[in-house]
Amino acid sequence: MRVFVTGASGWIGSAVVDELLTAGHAVVGLARSDTSAASLDAKGAQVHRGDLDDLDSIREGAATADAVLHLANKHDFSNIAVSNQAERAAVQAIGDVLTGSGRPFLLASGVAVPAQGGRPATEDDRSPFHGLESPRGGSENLALEYVDRGVNTVSVRYAPTVHGDGDHGFIAMLVAIAREKGVAGYVGDGTNRWPAVHRSDAAQITRLGLEKAPAGTLLHAVSEEGVPTREIAEAIGRGLDVPVTSIAPQDAQEHFGWIGQFFAMDIPASSARTQELLGWAPSGPGLIQDLDAGSYFRA
Known part of the structure; x- marks a missing residue:
C-alpha cells in the first residue's frame, strides 16, 4: 500500500515508517522541516512537505494514498487548546477526503480513559471525550464517526509510556x-x-492494525x-x-x-483483544x- 503518514519523523512515527518500509509498503511522510525531510528521504520514503496546520497539504497527501496514518500531534502542553484544535481539524480534513473510499484511516490516541473501577481499561471501553474542548479535541470519536461514511477508521491507543x-x-x-x-x-x-509499550512493539501493532483491523476497531498499543x-x-x-x-x-x-x-x-x-485480533505478542x-x-x- 501507499501509506501517507503524518508525524512520520516523530518518536513513534519514525519507528512506524521503518516498520512499514520493511513490510514492503510505500511511505509518503509529512515533513515540516528540512531535517525531517532528509531523514525520510534517507530511509527511502517519499517526502510530502507540510505540517499539522497546513490542511491543504494534509488533504493532498490523503487524497493520493491508499491509507492514512495520522500520528502527528503538537503536544503543546502550554497551550493545550491550540493542540486540540489542530488535532481535530486535521482529523476532519482526512476524514472528509477519505469519505466513501473504504480506505484505512488509523489515528493515534491514548489509553488514558477515566478509571474503570480498578480494572484495566479494554478495547471495549469507548472514549467519553467529544468536542473541541476535550483531550485531543475529541479526535477519536470524531474519526470513528466516519465509519458510517465509508472510511475504515481504526484508533490506535498508545500507552502513555512508549x-x-x-x-x-x-x-x-x-x-x-x-x-x-x-x-x-x-x-x-x-x-x-x-x-x-516498547517503541518497536508500538510500531508493529500500528502496521498490523493497518493490514488487519476492521473499521471501527480500537487497538491498545500496550505491552505491560x-x-x-x-x-x-x-x-x-x-x-x-x-x-x-x-x-x-x-x-x-x-x-x-x-x-x-x-x-x-x-x-x-489491557491489550488482550488487540493481541488476539492481530496475532501479536510483545x-x-x-x-x-x-x-x-x-x-x-x-x-
Whole structure:
C-alpha cells in the first residue's frame, strides 16, 4: 500500500515508517522541516512537505494514498487548546477526503480513559471525550464517526509510556526532574499504575492494525498493563543514584510540574483483544528493564 503518514519523523512515527518500509509498503511522510525531510528521504520514503496546520497539504497527501496514518500531534502542553484544535481539524480534513473510499484511516490516541473501577481499561471501553474542548479535541470519536461514511477508521491507543533508547517523552521528563530535584519521586504510595509499550512493539501493532483491523476497531498499543509508579521511581533512583521518596498528592504539581497530574493517575490498560485480533505478542523489553539498561541516564 501507499501509506501517507503524518508525524512520520516523530518518536513513534519514525519507528512506524521503518516498520512499514520493511513490510514492503510505500511511505509518503509529512515533513515540516528540512531535517525531517532528509531523514525520510534517507530511509527511502517519499517526502510530502507540510505540517499539522497546513490542511491543504494534509488533504493532498490523503487524497493520493491508499491509507492514512495520522500520528502527528503538537503536544503543546502550554497551550493545550491550540493542540486540540489542530488535532481535530486535521482529523476532519482526512476524514472528509477519505469519505466513501473504504480506505484505512488509523489515528493515534491514548489509553488514558477515566478509571474503570480498578480494572484495566479494554478495547471495549469507548472514549467519553467529544468536542473541541476535550483531550485531543475529541479526535477519536470524531474519526470513528466516519465509519458510517465509508472510511475504515481504526484508533490506535498508545500507552502513555512508549519507551526505548532515545525517548524524550514522559519517562525522560521524570528522569530530568529527578536529576534536578536530587530525588526520584512517586505520588502517594506509588501503587497507581502506568501502562507501557516498547517503541518497536508500538510500531508493529500500528502496521498490523493497518493490514488487519476492521473499521471501527480500537487497538491498545500496550505491552505491560500497568507498571506501579513506585517501581518506575525506584528504577530512576537506581539509574541516577539518588534517593527515592513519596511526594504527597497535594504537592505533586509543585514537585513534578504539569506532568504531576498524569503521574498520579491510575490508568492500567489491557491489550488482550488487540493481541488476539492481530496475532501479536510483545517482544521488546519492559519499561523497568529498559530503565535498568541505562539509556535514559546518559549525559
